[in-house]
Amino acid sequence: ALLALAGWFAVRHAPVAAGAAPGAGGLGAAGTPAGEPAAVPGRTPAETMGLLEVDPLEIELGYGLLRLAEGPAGGELMTRIALCRKQIAVELGVVLPLVRVRDNVQLPPHGYAIRLRGTEIARGELRLDGFLAMEAPGGTDPGLQGVPTREPAFGLPALWIAASDKARAELAGYTVVDPATVLATHFSELCKRHAADILSREECKALIDLVRQRQPSLVDELIPALLSTGQVQKVLANLLREGVSVRNLTVILEALADAAPQSKDADFLTERARTALGREITRDLGPGRIAVLTVDPELEARLTEAAAGSAAAVLDAPALHNLKRSLQQGSALLAGRGRSAAVLTTPACRPVFRRLIERSFPQVRVVSTAELVGDVEVESVGRVTC
Numbered sequence: 001a002l003l004a005l006a007g008w009f010a011v012r013h014a015p016v017a018a019g020a021a022p023g024a025g026g027l028g029a030a031g032t033p034a035g036e037p038a039a040v041p042g043r044t045p046a047e048t049m050g051l052l053e054v055d056p057l058e059i060e061l062g063y064g065l066l067r068l069a070e071g072p073a074g075g076e077l078m079t080r081i082a083l084c085r086k087q088i089a090v091e092l093g094v095v096l097p098l099v100r101v102r103d104n105v106q107l108p109p110h111g112y113a114i115r116l117r118g119t120e121i122a123r124g125e126l127r128l129d130g131f132l133a134m135e136a137p138g139g140t141d142p143g144l145q146g147v148p149t150r151e152p153a154f155g156l157p158a159l160w161i162a163a164s165d166k167a168r169a170e171l172a173g174y175t176v177v178d179p180a181t182v183l184a185t186h187f188s189e190l191c192k193r194h195a196a197d198i199l200s201r202e203e204c205k206a207l208i209d210l211v212r213q214r215q216p217s218l219v220d221e222l223i224p225a226l227l228s229t230g231q232v233q234k235v236l237a238n239l240l241r242e243g244v245s246v247r248n249l250t251v252i253l254e255a256l257a258d259a260a261p262q263s264k265d266a267d268f269l270t271e272r273a274r275t276a277l278g279r280e281i282t283r284d285l286g287p288g289r290i291a292v293l294t295v296d297p298e299l300e301a302r303l304t305e306a307a308a309g310s311a312a313a314v315l316d317a318p319a320l321h322n323l324k325r326s327l328q329q330g331s332a333l334l335a336g337r338g339r340s341a342a343v344l345t346t347p348a349c350r351p352v353f354r355r356l357i358e359r360s361f362p363q364v365r366v367v368s369t370a371e372l373v374g375d376v377e378v379e380s381v382g383r384v385t386c
Helices: 002-012 045-050 063-069 075-092 163-171 179-193 201-214 216-222 229-241 249-259 266-276 278-284 297-307 317-336 350-357
Strands: 057-061 099-103 111-116 119-125 130-135 147-150 157-162 174-177 290-295 342-345 365-368 378-384
Touching (some): 057 063, 057 179, 063 075, 063 099, 063 179, 111 179, 130 163, 130 179, 157 163, 163 174, 174 179, 201 216, 201 229, 201 249, 229 249, 229 266, 249 266, 266 278, 266 350, 290 297, 290 317, 297 350, 317 342, 342 350, 342 378, 350 365
Parallel strands (some): 057 099, 290 342, 290 378, 342 365
Antiparallel strands (some): 057 111, 111 119, 130 157, 130 174, 147 157
16 A cells, blocks of 8 residues: 555656757657646746746647657657748748747647747647648649648648548649648748747847858947947848848848938838848849839828828828728739739838738738839839728
8 A cells, every 4th residue: 555655646746848949859748737737846946937938939739749749850840840940041031049849738639839939829730641732723623532621821722631642632733741841831931920029139139240250340330339239120120020031131230330320210220221122122022024003192192291290191090991992902903913912102101001001911012112123114003092
């Protein structure tokens, strides 16, 4: 009886393993079942302080998905995440912090959740015994049998199909991906969308230090004499929020060094940085002729007055509703031509117009005439009015 009691006591009070970052070769517990407390936390002040730490990026897995992260090098998922970090560094110029992967018994067995600084920003489900098939435009329907779903990153209609149907689906023009790729793609797109929130002061300082190694005089002229690291971070976050890469940080810092003596306002500095990055912005709008929506001159004048502080020029609710409806119709015209939505306006109007639409139309690019570089041909396919 004493041996049985001692064994029960040892099992009940066994410690729970800590979470592991990529490459650590393990998973951490995200929680314990109700009524089964883990090792008593907070025995020492250091342990208590450890409970306050929030990881920048986390991926939580249901127990049915744990084998995605198992293996000598952290599993297939860790390999995909490492590739995502390299891709985002090349595309946006931001180095993602280490991603913590852990199990969570509160999730469905085949569910996963992605967290940004402790807050869940997305979740989904995977089927490890199949593949996700998405029909490509112009593909033929081979009568595939599967479970209807939505591709989590872009919301496209898709099917979970059996492994035996993979070859037939690919021949029919479907895009077929494995579960680890589905999760990694979802994670990558979320990181791009939230890059402005991921960029912290510490990561901003690390990027500035890279430029300091090559051009110390530029950084010494700007920081801290003209701007602080926090002010530079706000400008970089504004650029990332609109999908503008900050990889060419030298050009951005040079623009800030020229503009900071005039004003330290983050919006003003952002516009000057965008103008300096005009070549990259023009290239991202697409090759050849650029198809855009233009802004009605009367609306442009009102927004320019609003930027100057005129309360009478602020749009009321009906005018704002009409603007959004007009923008939605214009975006549909561009989508019909296979182009992404873009609005061209004046430099003074651009930041105000962007703030008006950023919540309802986060994917719409708003560019100013000062950002178009070279002999680019612009075609207006519609006009945004209110």
